[in-house]
Amino acid sequence: MRNHRRSVTGTAALLFPAMVLLLGCSTSTATTAQQSESMAPATPTTTPRPSLPPRPSDIPLDRLDPCKILTKDQRVTLNLDGQPAGYVDSSLGEAKACTIRGTGSGNVARLALVTVQGVDVWLDENAQVDAREAMVGEYPALVVRTPGMETACNVEVDVAEGQFLDVLFRDGGNATPTPRDQLCLGAQRVAEAAVSSLTTKK
Structure with a gap:
C-alpha cells in the first residue's frame, strides 16, 4: 500500500506541472485570441442619406431678384x-x-x-x-x-x-x-x- 501511495503521489507531482503548463497555454491562447479580435478593424457603418420627395415643378432662381x-x-x-x-x-x-x-x-x-x-x-x-x-x-x-x-x-x-x-x-x-x-x-x-x-x- 505504501508503494502504491508513493506512485500516486509521484504521478500527481509529475502531472501537476503539466496541468499548470497546459492551463497557462490555454489562457495565453484565449488572451491572444481576444487581443486579435479587439485589434481587428471595425466594419464601417454608413447611414443612408434620406431623400426628399420630388418637386412638382422647377423654379429656376438664376434671373430672379x-x-x-x-x-x-x-x-x-x-x-x-x-x-x-x-x-x-x-x-x-x-x-x-x-x-x-x-x-x-x-x-x-x-x-x-x-x-x-x-x-x-x-x-x-x-x-x-x-x-x-x-x-x-x-x-x-x-x-x-x-x-x-x-x-x-x-x-x-x-x-x-x-x-x-x-x-x-x-x-x-x-x-x-x-x-x-x-x-x-x-x-x-x-x-x-x-x-x-x-x-x-x-
Missing part, C-alpha cells in the same frame, strides 16, 4: 415693414440675397437664391446641423437648426436641380430674444409666402 419675391402685401402680413436691402452672400456661393427687417417685431428675414448646389447639402453629415424634412406649399424643404445658434432658424426649399431657396429668420437684437421654435415658424411662414409668390409669377 430676391428683394422682389415677396410682395408689399406679403411683407405687411409677415410684419416685415422695413425696406428690402439686397446684397451678395459669399458664404452661400455668391448667392443673391435680400434682408428685410420688421421694425415692430424686431426680427429679420433673409432670402438667398443659392444656385451652386442642391438642398441635399444640408443632409450631408459634414453639415453638422439638425435638418428636419418639411413641406413648403407643394415643395420639399428642410427646417435647419444649427447647434449653438439659438437666435436664428433656416428653411431650405428645394426649388430646382442644384438650386434652393434659403430663408433665414433671426432675432434682430430684442431685449427678450425670440425663442428658436418661434423663429423656425417665422422662417416657414416667409418661405411659404415666397414659394406662393414664385409659383404665381411662373
Whole structure:
C-alpha cells in the first residue's frame, strides 16, 4: 500500500506541472485570441442619406431678384415693414440675397437664391446641423437648426436641380430674444409666402 501511495503521489507531482503548463497555454491562447479580435478593424457603418420627395415643378432662381419675391402685401402680413436691402452672400456661393427687417417685431428675414448646389447639402453629415424634412406649399424643404445658434432658424426649399431657396429668420437684437421654435415658424411662414409668390409669377 505504501508503494502504491508513493506512485500516486509521484504521478500527481509529475502531472501537476503539466496541468499548470497546459492551463497557462490555454489562457495565453484565449488572451491572444481576444487581443486579435479587439485589434481587428471595425466594419464601417454608413447611414443612408434620406431623400426628399420630388418637386412638382422647377423654379429656376438664376434671373430672379430676391428683394422682389415677396410682395408689399406679403411683407405687411409677415410684419416685415422695413425696406428690402439686397446684397451678395459669399458664404452661400455668391448667392443673391435680400434682408428685410420688421421694425415692430424686431426680427429679420433673409432670402438667398443659392444656385451652386442642391438642398441635399444640408443632409450631408459634414453639415453638422439638425435638418428636419418639411413641406413648403407643394415643395420639399428642410427646417435647419444649427447647434449653438439659438437666435436664428433656416428653411431650405428645394426649388430646382442644384438650386434652393434659403430663408433665414433671426432675432434682430430684442431685449427678450425670440425663442428658436418661434423663429423656425417665422422662417416657414416667409418661405411659404415666397414659394406662393414664385409659383404665381411662373
